[in-house]
Amino acid sequence: MIAARALTKVFHDRKRGEIRAVDGLSFDVAPGRIYGLLGANGAGKTTALRLLATLLRPTTGSATVAGFDVATQPQQVRARVGFLAASTALYGRLTVREMIRYFGRLHGLAEPVLALRLAQLADELELHEFLDRRCDKLSTGMKQRTSIARTLIHDPEVMIFDEPTLGLDVMAARAVVRFVRGCRDRGKTVIYSTHVMAEAQKVCDTIGIIHRGGLAAEGSLAELQARYGETELEEIFVRAVGLEAEPRAM
Ligand SMILES: Nc1ncnc2c1ncn2[C@@H]1O[C@H](COP(=O)(O)OP(=O)(O)OP(=O)(O)O)[C@@H](O)[C@H]1O
Numbered sequence: 001m002i003a004a005r006a007l008t009k010v011f012h013d014r015k016r017g018e019i020r021a022v023d024g025l026s027f028d029v030a031p032g033r034i035y036g037l038l039g040a041n042g043a044g045k046t047t048a049l050r051l052l053a054t055l056l057r058p059t060t061g062s063a064t065v066a067g068f069d070v071a072t073q074p075q076q077v078r079a080r081v082g083f084l085a086a087s088t089a090l091y092g093r094l095t096v097r098e099m100i101r102y103f104g105r106l107h108g109l110a111e112p113v114l115a116l117r118l119a120q121l122a123d124e125l126e127l128h129e130f131l132d133r134r135c136d137k138l139s140t141g142m143k144q145r146t147s148i149a150r151t152l153i154h155d156p157e158v159m160i161f162d163e164p165t166l167g168l169d170v171m172a173a174r175a176v177v178r179f180v181r182g183c184r185d186r187g188k189t190v191i192y193s194t195h196v197m198a199e200a201q202k203v204c205d206t207i208g209i210i211h212r213g214g215l216a217a218e219g220s221l222a223e224l225q226a227r228y229g230e231t232e233l234e235e236i237f238v239r240a241v242g243l244e245a246e247p248r249a250m
C-alpha cells in the first residue's frame with residue numbers, strides 16, 4: 001500500500017548548508033497494517049511523512065501510496081491519504097462541526113455523505129459532547145480528536161500520523177491509540193511516527209527505526225527482540241542507532 005524507494009530529501013539551508021533530512025529511505029507498508037516510524041529528534045520522521053503525503057517533493061528516489069506516485073500523481077495520492085501533521089491547525093472561530101464540514105467540502109464530499117461521515121467520526125472519536133463548541137475553547141485532547149476527524153473526513157485508505165499523541169494525557173493518548181487500531185482493524189493502512197516506545201510496542205505491526213534519514217533497523221517487535229537479544233524496545237532502539245556502546249553500565 002505504501003512503498004518508499006531510496007527516498008531522499010535534501011534541504012539547502014543558508015547557515016547549515018546541505019541537509020539530507022531523508023537519505024535513501026526504503027520501506028514497505030502492507031495493506032491493513034500499522035507501520036511505526038521511530039526516531040530521535042531530527043531523524044527525519046516528519047520529512048519522510050510529508051514526502052509520502054505529497055507536501056514535499058523528493059529530491060531523488062520515489063514513493064507510491066495506494067499505487068500512485070507521490071511525485072507525478074499527487075492529486076490521486078492526496079485523495080487516498082489523510083495526513084495528521086504535528087502542526088495541523090484548527091480555525092479557532094469555527095465550531096468543531098463547522099471545521100470538519102469545511103474540510104469535507106474541500107474534499108468534494110456530497111452533503112449526505114458528509115453528514116454520514118461526520119456522525120461516524122463523532123461516534124468513533126467521541127466528539128458529540130463538544131461538536132458545537134468553538135475550536136479555540138477546546139482542551140488539547142479535544143483539539144487532537146477534532147484534527148483527526150478533519151484529517152479523515154474523506155475516509156482515506158491510508159492514514160499518515162505524525163506523533164498523534166504528542167502532548168496528550170494518558171487517557172487521551174490511549175483513546176487515540178485505540179482509534180488508530182480500530183482503523184487498522186477495519187482495513188486501513190497506517191503509518192505512524194512516535195517517540196513513545198511503549199506506544200510503538202503496543203500499536204505497530206512493524207517498526208522502522210529511522211536514524212539520520214535512513215532505516216537503522218526494521219521488523220516486528222518479536223523480530224527486533226530476537227535480533228538484538230533485548231526485550232525492551234528502548235534498548236533495541238539505542239542499540240540500533242548506535243548511541244551507546246556495549247556493555248551497558250550496571
Ligand atoms: N524545511 C526545512 N528546511 C531546512 N531543514 C529542514 C526543513 N525541515 C526539516 N529540516 C531538517 O531536516 C532534519 C530532519 O527533520 P525532521 O523534522 O524530519 O525530523 P523529525 O524526525 O520529525 O524530528 P522531531 O522528532 O524533532 O519531530 C532536521 O535536521 C531538520 O532541521
Ligand SMILES: [Mg+2]
Pocket residue numbers: 045046047086162
Ligand atoms: Mg517531527
